[in-house]
Amino acid sequence: MQGSTYKDLRLKSAEYVASTNCDGNAIGGVSVGEPTELMYEITDVCCQVLPKDKPRYLMGVGTPANIVECISLGVDMFDCVMPTRNGRNGMIFTWEGMMNMRNEKWKNDFTPLDANSDLFADREYTRAYLRHLYVSDEILGPMIGSIHNLHFYLDLVTTARQKILDGTFATWKDEVLPKISRRL
């Protein structure tokens, strides 16, 4: 689907695409610089029209908070370069919030990236060490950042799925959104 940020065009596009009876439907032309609220509105308009028995793919979205919001609007599939691109630059996404690992703040923090994670890298490397790697341009820094962020993104959608199956998604969403959106 296309239609920019015009709701009537998005509606028409969703009706057109739904009428072709493809195996799955994708919402494109989002995450191209439009305000977040508009992206949510468009996604909602499309999801209202798209058939329920076909998967819905929102292309190029987004931050952890964007993903949780759009899951709640009825999106099934996401992709984004953010976990790897930001991971290479030192921006780490966690359940507690976003961390800029180049920040002075982590210089003497010798605690693991995330002691409770099931990812080896989160338990084996400290924040201070990871900061050192980024600041010194060591190739291991972007490697740890990339695997960490992708692991977090998969953990996020897997948890969301479990909460939907348990019937506790709405409560979980309200709890988790403020945390994953903040900067540590």
Place this chain on the structure above:
Amino acid sequence: MKFTLQKEDGKSNARAGLIETAHGMIETPIFMPVGTLGAVKSLHIRDLKNDVKAQIILGNTYHLYMRPGMEILREVGGLHKFNGWDRPILTDSGGFQVFSLSHRRKIDPQEGVWFQSHIDGSRHLFSPEKVMDLERTIGADIIMAFDECTPYPADYKYAKNSMETTYKWLKRCIALLRLRADPVPDRAGQHL
């Protein structure tokens, strides 16, 4: 590709489902790591499977067409064989990249898009039919129709034209896939 809706949330429009492909199942909602050129940057396939627990990754038609090119992918028998990932792959059509990366674009709604490669400046045409064949050669489990990705901001008239072109191209993609419908069972998973 087959989708089963497993559960709908009572308090929102969230859903849980299952997608079945020739290379395995995908539990939704899902996030798909981006492997533009056939690699998720800096990660081994082993990392993606064991640590990230990725169920499906992306490839990009525009980028893979430029490098390594279709001759290599045809010779090796598709992207799965080339990069060693044996789970599902989704390919983006390259519509976005034709608009964001290439130079001297010329859109001809009847034909497709003429553009210059961002690598060596060579001239290429992407049409809905051509992109479907490219994605079939890459061998993705889920393929995307060739669209005209509307930039932001766009005025109403531009957005309307672009949306209508995308719909026309979608119908051409579907027609081409019907034409190519392969009787061999393990190639029956050509999807949109």
